[in-house]
Amino acid sequence: MxxxxxxxxxxxxxxxxxxxxxxxxxxxxxxxxxxxxxxxxxxxxxxxxxxxxxxxxxxxxxxxxxxxxxxxxxxxxxxxxxxxxxxxxxxxxxxxxxSAYAQTIRTSAAPTRSATAMLSQHEATVLMAVGYFQPVTRGELSKIFGKEVSRDTIASLRGAGFVAAGPRSPTPGAPYSYVTTPAFLSAFGFDTLRDLPDIEMMEDAGLLSRRAAVPMDIFEDERDETDAFEGE
The missing domain is CATH 1.10.10.10 (Winged helix-like DNA-binding domain superfamily/Winged helix DNA-binding domain)
Structure with missing residues (x-):
């Protein structure tokens, strides 16, 4: 005992x-x-x-x-x-x-905790493209922008924690695709990917061209599926 x-x-x-x-x-x-x-x-x-x-x-x-x-x-x-x-x-x-205090913060020039401030305009635009088209390969991103998206750009986005490797593409060579991470949603203030701005606004601004990457009928199908889903 x-x-x-x-x-x-x-x-x-x-x-x-x-x-x-x-x-x-x-x-x-x-x-x-x-x-x-x-x-x-x-x-x-x-x-x-x-x-x-x-x-x-x-x-x-x-x-x-x-x-x-x-x-x-x-x-x-x-x-x-x-x-x-x-x-x-x-x-x-x-x-x-x-948002009403955004200009005040910019004027102060005080360092902020936003990781997006470290991205160049090109990197931020590529990141948004990944958000819209994921899973998407680097080659497909290059077609969307009409110029090569470098490995350094992808590496920068991965290093910031906004992008991760997705499934292998079924195209020749089976290149890696890329997808966004929860950190991407957080940094841009999105709750889900549905909160992304209308892609037509990006196209009208000349920043993206979805038609350069994939056939138009694919997007028509996606639109139909989205409408059906949202109507449930």
């Missing part, structure tokens, strides 16, 4: 720190204070995170019956008079400066 007691004490001392119980339910607090603490926890996690925070992540710090959407609504209400907001991007939530 004595040996058993000593063994249990040793196991208790060896218990990892991350196994210490975290009180999510806060049942000892009145309902209003419990809700307030959940709000503060959620805001703290979102504020500290380097990328959009998912619902699953936030659920780790609040009670099992806590409504995440209601918490977010209350937090956004509190931020109504602030120059920043909580926005839904990339499948999660993130603090973002309100």
């Amino acid at each position: 004595a040996d058993t007691g000593k063994a249990e004490k040793r196991r208790a001392r060896a218990k990892p720190q991350d196994e210490v119980l975290f009180d999510r339910e806060l049942e000892d607090l009145p309902a209003d204070l419990r809700w307030r603490e959940w709000m503060l926890r959620v805001e703290a996690v979102i504020f500290a995170a380097a990328e959009p925070v998912s619902r699953e992540t936030l659920a780790r710090v609040v009670g099992k019956n806590c409504g995440i959407d209601l918490l977010i609504d209350d937090l956004r209400e509190e931020l109504r008079g602030r120059p920043y907001d909580l926005v839904s991007v990339g499948g999660g939530w993130q603090h973002r400066t309100r």
Whole structure:
């Protein structure tokens, strides 16, 4: 019996720190204070995170019956008079400066956390093309722009975390295709790829030419499928 007691004490001392119980339910607090603490926890996690925070992540710090959407609504209400907001991007939530203060921030010339600021205009346009046509190969991108899209450009986008390798293309040589990552959605403030601007605007501006890359009837089929999907 004595040996058993000593063994249990040793196991208790060896218990990892991350196994210490975290009180999510806060049942000892009145309902209003419990809700307030959940709000503060959620805001703290979102504020500290380097990328959009998912619902699953936030659920780790609040009670099992806590409504995440209601918490977010209350937090956004509190931020109504602030120059920043909580926005839904990339499948999660993130603090973002309100667009009304964009010119103020540019005028200040203060360094920002936006990774897109490091991209050249050409790189940003190529990135948008990947967003529209993915999975797409470098050769197909070159056709879209009417000039070669270099390996360095793709490497830069991959290095920034906006693009990743997709499936091999069924074309001769089986080149790699490329797809966008969740970081792309976050950086441009998109919740899903459906939030991309109308591609016709890009074509009218002379930035992209989808007809140079693939037959027009393919896009007619895609449009039909999109309309059917959105009508469900």
